[in-house]
Amino acid sequence: MSPASQIFTAEETLDPSYLPARLVHREAELALLARRFRAALSKGLPYHCLVTGGVGSGKTALVRRLATDLDRGGRLGDLAVRSIYVNCWRRASDRTVMLDLLRLVHVSLPDRGYSLSEMLDVFEQGIRRTPQHLLILLDEAAALVRQDTKLVYLLSRSREVELGSISLVLVAAQDLFPYLDPASRSSFGVTHRLALSPYDREALTDILEERAKLAMRPGSVDRDVLEQIARIAAPNGDARFALEILAGAAHAAEDSGSDSVLAEHVRRAKGSLLPTVTEEHLGALSTNQLGVLLALSRSLKRRGASVPSQKLRAAHAALVEELGAAPMSRTTFWRTLKELERDGLVTLDAAGTGESSQVGMDELPASLLTTLLEERTGGARARKG
Ligand SMILES: Nc1ncnc2c1ncn2[C@@H]1O[C@H](COP(=O)(O)OP(=O)(O)O)[C@@H](O)[C@H]1O
Numbered sequence: 405m406s407p408a409s410q411i412f413t414a415e416e417t418l419d420p421s422y423l424p425a426r427l428v429h430r431e432a433e434l435a436l437l438a439r440r441f442r443a444a445l446s447k448g449l450p451y452h453c454l455v456t457g458g459v460g461s462g463k464t465a466l467v468r469r470l471a472t473d474l475d476r477g478g479r480l481g482d483l484a485v486r487s488i489y490v491n492c493w494r495r496a497s498d499r500t501v502m503l504d505l506l507r508l509v510h511v512s513l514p515d516r517g518y519s520l521s522e523m524l525d526v527f528e529q530g531i532r533r534t535p536q537h538l539l540i541l542l543d544e545a546a547a548l549v550r551q552d553t554k555l556v557y558l559l560s561r562s563r564e565v566e567l568g569s570i571s572l573v574l575v576a577a578q579d580l581f582p583y584l585d586p587a588s589r590s591s592f593g594v595t596h597r598l599a600l601s602p603y604d605r606e607a608l609t610d611i612l613e614e615r616a617k618l619a620m621r622p623g624s625v626d627r628d629v630l631e632q633i634a635r636i637a638a639p640n641g642d643a644r645f646a647l648e649i650l651a652g653a654a655h656a657a658e659d660s661g662s663d664s665v666l667a668e669h670v671r672r673a674k675g676s677l678l679p680t681v682t683e684e685h686l687g688a689l690s691t692n693q694l695g696v697l698l699a700l701s702r703s704l705k706r707r708g709a710s711v712p713s714q715k716l717r718a719a720h721a722a723l724v725e726e727l728g729a730a731p732m733s734r735t736t737f738w739r740t741l742k743e744l745e746r747d748g749l750v751t752l753d754a755a756g757t758g759e760s761s762q763v764g765m766d767e768l769p770a771s772l773l774t775t776l777l778e779e780r781t782g783g784a785r786a787r788k789g
Pocket residue numbers: 418419420421422423424426427428429430457458459460461462463464465466611614615643644647
């Protein structure tokens with residue numbers, strides 16, 4: 405077995421099921437929801453809300469954080485808060501969700517032969533025993549809601565149907581409002597809906613930094629490497645993907661005996677998670693494109709996450725000379741770089757313009773690209789430099 409980890413101190417805190425105490429860049433949303441729930445519950449009124457956002461936008465983390473904070477926050481009005489969480493993915497029927505809810509309030513019922521309203525009666529008896537504000541989180545609720553659920557209606561009308569204080573949080577990727585029946589819609593008006601915007605690159609970098617602090621030894625990953633990961637995940641604003649890459653890169657670093665996570669490890673992790681560059685893809689490139697990519701992959705192998713474009717151009721000029729090929733004009737160099745960017749093979753930092761851009765490449769480990777490209781452009785001759 406390997407000795408104690410060189411990188412991780414608490415690897416489990418990178419697991420998707422781990423709920424961090426702090427959700428950077430979602431403080432405002434969390435505070436808003438907490439305020440609304442507290443205001444209503446302390447008056448003895450339930451409060452419902454619908455939370456939407458793309459994959460990895462932090463919906464599950466946000467509502468679980470909210471629920472845990474409310475659970476621990478003491479009584480509101482006369483009652484304590486008790487939250488229960490059900491992921492409705494693959495359980496998209498009122499009955500199966502209801503069986504989960506029953507189990508979570510410690511009532512067992514054979515899963516056959518009971519109608520929804522009988523189950524609700526039993527549920528009511530279960531929750532009556534301990535009066536409290538029940539906060540029911542229905543995560544990934546899209547399929548449930550689209551199947552003409554009655555449960556959402558019944559739970560959101562808990563007072564009228566004498567179920568006690570039940571608040572409902574629906575979580576889904578898309579807006580579910582159009583799918584709700586007219587009666588339920590009144591419970592999910594504008595002030596009862598929260599749409600999470602995708603994380604941008606900066607937010608993703610901060611999230612990665614926060615999570616790296618929990619999971620990894622101090623100093624084992626630099627901010628520019630986290631920025632590199634954020635840049636990969638930014639097009640979808642997906643924190644989950646970003647954290648997967650971080651974990652993969654940390655493992656790649658450990659496997660290679662490094663005590664810190666480097667750009668090279670990120671490229672390797674990303675390559676194994678989402679191998680978007682194929683040999684076929686490389687085969688379709690022009691000689692100019694190949695030359696620029698090769699210069700880039702060599703520079704990155706030495707320098708890290710990205711190189712300034714002037715440095716890349718110098719490296720490319722040296723490579724061309726080495727190969728005995730004709731030099732490339734500045735315009736052609738730029739056009740080639742832009743083509744590679746369009747094909748998703750390199751990234752040009754939007755912050756820089758023209759000659760001062762940072763050029764990056766995240767698709768594959770630079771070492772592998774170098775080998776593939778050298779084979780194409782003339783092998784040993786190119787390698788001797
Ligand atoms: N603001 C944040 N701070 C720290 N970690 C976050 C934040 N937002 C999301 N995460 C983490 O990113 C991953 C994906 O978030 P999740 O809530 O599962 O997204 P969603 O439910 O929208 O798909 C989880 O591991 C979660 O802990």
